[in-house]
Amino acid sequence: MTEYVTVTSDAPEGRTGAIKLHGPAAFAGMHKAGRLAAETLDMLTPHMVPGVATAELDRLIYDFIVAGGGVPATLGYRGYTHSTCISINHVVCHGIPSEKTLKSGDIVNVDVTPIVDGWHGDTSRMYLIGDVPLKARRLVEVTYECLMLGIEQARPGAHMGDVANAIQRHAEKHRYGVVRDFCGHGLGRLFHDAPEVVHVGKPGTGPELRPGMIFTIEPMINIGRPDVKLLDDGWTAVTRDRSLSAQFEHSIGITEDGCEIFTLSPAGFHQPPFS
Numbered sequence: 001m002t003e004y005v006t007v008t009s010d011a012p013e014g015r016t017g018a019i020k021l022h023g024p025a026a027f028a029g030m031h032k033a034g035r036l037a038a039e040t041l042d043m044l045t046p047h048m049v050p051g052v053a054t055a056e057l058d059r060l061i062y063d064f065i066v067a068g069g070g071v072p073a074t075l076g077y078r079g080y081t082h083s084t085c086i087s088i089n090h091v092v093c094h095g096i097p098s099e100k101t102l103k104s105g106d107i108v109n110v111d112v113t114p115i116v117d118g119w120h121g122d123t124s125r126m127y128l129i130g131d132v133p134l135k136a137r138r139l140v141e142v143t144y145e146c147l148m149l150g151i152e153q154a155r156p157g158a159h160m161g162d163v164a165n166a167i168q169r170h171a172e173k174h175r176y177g178v179v180r181d182f183c184g185h186g187l188g189r190l191f192h193d194a195p196e197v198v199h200v201g202k203p204g205t206g207p208e209l210r211p212g213m214i215f216t217i218e219p220m221i222n223i224g225r226p227d228v229k230l231l232d233d234g235w236t237a238v239t240r241d242r243s244l245s246a247q248f249e250h251s252i253g254i255t256e257d258g259c260e261i262f263t264l265s266p267a268g269f270h271q272p273p274f275s
Contacts, residue, residue, distance in 0.1 A: 002195075002207040007188075019186065019194050021212030026119070026188060027253050027260065030214060033121030034251050034262025036068045036114045041125045042267040045274050048127040050104045054086045058097035061112055070114030073122075073191050080235065085111040085124075092220050092228050092237040092245045093182055104130025107140055109247045118189050122216050123263035124249040128272045135223070136244055139176065143221040143246035144271040146170050150199070150217045154252055154259040158209045164201030167219045177226030179245070182237065184216040187251055211256050218249030
């Protein structure tokens with residue numbers, strides 16, 4: 001049975017397995033952190049061009065987050081030494097910045113999580129580099145649609161299975177595979193908290209959504225099969241069949257009558273191509 005706990009000023013901050021129900025102060029904190037996360041990805045837009053090294057993008061992200069009063073949550077997380085994850089083409093998630101340069105035709109996911117005043121703003125976005133083939137552009141479009149269809153289901157009285165099923169149905173309608181090995185998660189003062197937010201499921205199943213819940217929705221959609229494998233670096237996940245993969249992520253909070261998205265782009269850069 002799912003356990004819920006209302007967060008108060010003296011409530012324990014650790015992960016207990018219970019789903020936390022937050023108040024207005026937490027939502028205000030998440031809006032601030034989420035805005036910096038979205039602004040970071042907005043800032044990056046003109047730099048996402050052929051020839052740029054992903055390590056340089058990582059440096060830009062670090063400088064921007066720190067200048068904005070935040071700290072990159074990934075820096076030092078479980079030994080990770082970068083401020084972002086950058087996943088190119090068949091990399092599903094957790095791609096490590098390096099001196100590798102982007103090339104025309106690449107599709108790229110950049111995932112950032114600044115911590116601002118103790119709150120985590122977690123979001124990722126796809127970028128199209130140069131002249132991207134139609135097949136890849138369509139995958140990116142459908143993946144964004146999957147995210148927003150999932151968010152449409154996020155309201156009080158619905159269930160996590162409703163969110164997951166909306167994503168799964170749309171992806172599979174286009175004969176794409178939905179990754180099972182990674183999922184969204186609760187968020188707030190902790191980077192990863194309950195509940196797990198899966199992207200495949202049946203309507204009416206899973207935890208009930210209640211006002212005050214804060215979590216990410218972050219579907220990873222593959223042109224081919226959903227299977228992934230982890231590389232020897234211990235972080236990078238790739239598609240087993242080397243097919244292209246795309247992902248979008250928002251952090252949201254359940255309200256009395258729906259949900260709020262904390263990580264919307266202030267510049268209106270919701271899905272590529274950005275202008």
